[in-house]
Amino acid sequence: METNKVLYISQEITPYLPDSPMAELSQKLPQGIQEKGNEVRTFMPKYGCIKERRNQLHEVIRLSGLNIVIDDSDHPLIIKVATLQPARMQVYFIDNEDYFLRGQTAKDLETRLSPEDNDERIMFYVRGVAETVKKLRWDPTLVHCSGWVSALAPIYLKKIYVEDPAFQNAKVVYSLFDDKFEGTLDERMMEKLKLEGFSDKDLASIAGNPVDWKALNKLAIDYSDGIIQASPEIDPELKEYIEKSGKKFLPYPGEEGYVDKYAEFYAQL
Template sequence: MDINKVLYISQEITPYLPSTPMSEISQKLPQGIQERGSEVRTFMPKYGCIKERRNQLHEVIRLSGMNIIIDDSDHPLIIKVATLQPARMQVYFIDNEDYFLRGQSSKDLEIRLTPEDNDERIMFYVRGVVETVKKLRWDPTLVHASGWVSALAPIYLKRVYSDDPSFRNSKVVYSVFDDKFDGTLDPRMVEKLKMEGFTDEDLKSISSAPVDYVALNKLAIDYSDGVIQASPEIDSEILSYIKESGKPFLPYPGETEYIDKYAEFYNSL
């Protein structure tokens, strides 16, 4: 395949979290693309339920230590890494005690216990990934973001980091799953994003009301180069929005033999 460096910004990956359709594909897809000759980097949040000793995570000191400012507050960025066997694929974890709580029993519990933090949590996660990739001096040809926790990646890459040498030529793909969250994100989310450097024009699609699941996904689609339906059924309003956008679109490719279909879609961009 022609895509030689692929960055995966994932919401969840098995075996670090329990097996779900999302966590399974987020493990198998990067491995499959790596086996087809691409260089791969994979990221996920370090949720509090992930056991470091059991999963052999260790901190990458040379990448940690940066502070990310969100809403005028400093938040230390901690990078941890583990190796998925037998593929020997490294998985990087974005960690911070303010956003990823300790001792939670599940990723979902963590997100639902403190939903008021979810806007900042996803801002921190995406920025943490991007800043880490820059430190690695690794320039991805394609960035694939999966799930709503990664939904701000397209707008960050196409606006805030559009002139950065690491991402200037990257294509961005977003996968939509059927992983809805209830309610809305913090009403101040747009205000916080403007502090990141986004303009009124950048954020016009989410400026009139608090951001819910549909609005967040539409924002991701707006700034992506291609969109994938990663679940058999997704929200009908989002599906219509994808089709009306005219963006390159891969409908649900099935549960088996999907890796070649993803690779073909990447190359088509």
């Protein structure tokens, strides 16, 4: 397929967060794909530890203001943007006072500071991205999700937004990292997702058990068109799950020359 408009839904991006393999890849890959002549839009959560003044973030009023309902409660969506130099690539940030702390009070990522809210946080993040892309009137041909914070994006795009003109023709890729979190998400997560419009059948792979890191990644795999191994080593159970799914799979492409390999993989979908 021709992938001339690529949406990146990322968990973390450097330089807004400390360097990590995921954060570095989430900066360099979109930049490389953009340099190949593609249109790119990149999103990440606006964690409270991100310094707005230092990174020159500013709110985009025309994109902000929508209320997103999660578990029957309204949560205002705030959109901020910054520009990565020298590539002049814009990064959009999904913000909300309920799920992301403010300023100096945030000494770590909210996903670690208040894990009890992670189910709602990732629901809000994914829906915030989708609603913002709709407001931008920009229709991606491919959506690339990176990290477990983006793991609900595939099912939302394939079930909730599947008829929306912005996403109806988009292929979905999920990058699986070795980014395991401990414990499980809220035990009411299934109930909250059903309030979003998902059926029991849609959520079959996470039914009956607490949703842990493996279950969340399996759900992402179920609704993706292609899977990428983004870490040198990934969980053996998940690798077997990918193989059994029959989905297109890109093994770990290495640390050099990976932009071309990703672009070739996109074209195969």
